[in-house]
Amino acid sequence: MTHTRDIPQSFWRDEQLPWLELRSTWQSQQAYKRHNHSQLSIGAILEGETCSQCDGKYYHLKVGDLIVIPPLVPHSCNPVNGLFRSYHMLYLDVRWCLVHLPALNNNQMLCSRDPVIRDPQLFQHYMNLVALMQQRQTTQITDAAQALLRSLPLQSVTPENQSTASQYLRERLQTNLLAPPSLDNLAQECGMRKETLIRTFKQDTGLTPASYLNILRIDYARQRLRAGDEIADVGYQSGFADQSHFHRTFVRYTAATPRQYALGRSISDNK
Template sequence: MTVRNINQSFWSSKQLPYLTVRSTFHSRQSYKQHSHSELSLGLIMQGTTCLSMDGETLILNQASGVFIQPHKVHACNPVRNHPRSYLMLYLDNQWCCDILSALYGYSVDKFVCDIRLVSASKTLALSVLLNELIENERPEQALKVESLLFELICGHCSPQRVEASDTLCATLKKRLLADITNPPSLKDLALELDRSQEGLIRHFKQHFGITPKAFVNNHRIEKAKLLLKSGINIVDVAIEVGFSDQSQLHRAFVNYAACTPRQYQHLTSIFDNNF
């Protein structure tokens, strides 16, 4: 099979200018080692593929998802020449850095994928949303895709800092993001991880440059922005991101975004209508 004969297509949209999607169906095509300048996310829809990267071999089955860092050399090949279908997402690096900058509270210009594999449930959810969006580019569908991509970037990527990877900080970050509406208290995390609360705060800040509390609040505000942009009622947004009421969201939003939730929703609505 030659590349010309592969059943594949590329998709991009003004609604999500940072994203390009390559859809490939029933392909047995092998690829030599290569890299992408963007962050890439592979979603296996059917069949099995073999990913070779960093001297390791990983078998990806249906509903598997995997992040590949920018400029990371890798190869993806069929298993026993069986066909596979997949989506490859190419995400603009600056968009990813902007998300992480907002989340961590300082300028991020490089990042790493400290958790490569994406859960089957999120892989399937994103595949369905993308296929629906490609067929019918509705603004509300684009926002659903953007919201899920935001969650994935926050959960799987971190700023690239001088320090080596840190298992404790990666675990702490994962626990904090597991349920943003009701994250575990530092007291409970300290008991779970057999550390003092002060030690956890200090260790997290040394590694990520931000305290756990500020990290959670930044994530809530960034998620709230996406929900406000989609037109959801401010009271419902507050509950959705873990604030006790609208006034608590209002105070946090002003502190972190320098405007009120209503002002942000109004401004983004004007922008979208003029786009």
């Protein structure tokens, strides 16, 4: 298998458009560990095939397919039979999305009626948006992103209530990335057995506490890398014991290296 560092991929960002990010990956066999994003994610398959697990269901994606992944929904998008595939992933800030979807309730959660979209016209609209990013047409990018967003089968739903224990665990982990409390201590604080706490948290979030903590750390690391912090500093700031652990975990959850993500160059640089 090709090393992650050798896979052609990039992350397009623009300071004038902080609500948008585009990932472009070419000829990759790299798999993802199950994770979630705080943004609305929209993927496009360019070459090969992808097996996606989204919110507990499996989908087989082919060239020309789009997939819409709601915020905070656990998912993975992995190669089929270890074969290469190429794809774009567009990430849109939820608050920006809700501002431009006035028909939806801003106090609720975005979701998709059907995550997989097989619509050639909509796929072309997506690719046109990508082309505008390559040309750095800022005003046109905004208009095209709004038009794409409004074309998606999105709706808002009331989030399911999580148990008090899961809410408590989330808050404790979110505020202690450098020195998180142990599960034994958290279970004791919640007045339950550790196994029960883990099972309850996974039922509520779709993730184990360990995966949830790793995702929090990787999200924070991405923020610091986007801000221009040194990779060696970011690993420590995010709570990883050493650079090897940081690099390994970053790759497992993002299918990219910290350096690839930090470069954030235009997608045209990969051509």
